[in-house]
Amino acid sequence: MGTKTADETGAETGAEATTDEQKVSVAKTEEVTEAEDTTADDEITAEDEDELPQAAQEQGPTGVGQGAGAVVSAALGLVSLTGSWIGTVAAARETLVGQLETSSTATVAKQVKEVYGDAWQTTAVWGGIFALIALVVGVAVLARPAFGAPGKPQAVWIKSVAWGGVALGLIGLLLAVLKYTGLLLDLPSTS
Numbered sequence: 001m002g003t004k005t006a007d008e009t010g011a012e013t014g015a016e017a018t019t020d021e022q023k024v025s026v027a028k029t030e031e032v033t034e035a036e037d038t039t040a041d042d043e044i045t046a047e048d049e050d051e052l053p054q055a056a057q058e059q060g061p062t063g064v065g066q067g068a069g070a071v072v073s074a075a076l077g078l079v080s081l082t083g084s085w086i087g088t089v090a091a092a093r094e095t096l097v098g099q100l101e102t103s104s105t106a107t108v109a110k111q112v113k114e115v116y117g118d119a120w121q122t123t124a125v126w127g128g129i130f131a132l133i134a135l136v137v138g139v140a141v142l143a144r145p146a147f148g149a150p151g152k153p154q155a156v157w158i159k160s161v162a163w164g165g166v167a168l169g170l171i172g173l174l175l176a177v178l179k180y181t182g183l184l185l186d187l188p189s190t191s
Contacts, residue, residue, distance in 0.1 A: 063155055069141040070161035076134035077168025080127045081175065087126030091119040109190040117187050124179035131172030138165035 098114035106114075141162040145154045178184035 066141050067158050070158045073134050073138035073165025074161050076130050077165045080131035080172025087123050091123045094119040094122045121180050124176045128176030131169045134165050135169030138162045
């Protein structure tokens with residue numbers, strides 16, 4: 001019985017070895033087939049490479065410029081509401097000019113207007129400039145498909161961001177006009 005078991009074990013071991021060798025052989029064959037397929041794909045890609053630029057030209061614009069314009073419009077609209085570095089510097093300069101031009105014997109109303117009022121209006125002007133640029137860029141992005149590639153629709157996110165830039169530009173322009181005219185946060189009364 002011991003011998004019989006050894007023979008059965010030996011036969012089983014031999015069968016397992018044959019099966020493992022077959023599995024390795026099949027795996028190697030699959031790897032070679034996949035490598036040949038990849039090489040064939042590479043050859044097709046190399047042959048079609050000359051046609052790719054023409055196909056890209058036939059597709060038309062990708063919308064990258066429109067997307068960038070929409071983001072710029074929204075950013076400028078936000079700057080028009082929050083203030084800009086250049087507006088701050090211009091207001092500080094106007095304050096300094098007002099201090100230099102106002103004599104110490106001037107009335108309080110004149111000092112407040114020259115030192116603070118002109119700086120406030122300068123800030124409003126720069127906010128209005130940024131708002132106007134945001135408005136123009138946003139409208140240009142929204143109008144671009146009508147003049148560019150009318151058959152190709154504009155991406156939804158581009159429209160959304162451009163409309164956001166237009167809205168921020170309108171709000172910034174309105175606030176700039178209100179600040180400049182004194183209807184919003186007018187200078188305090190000195191009398």
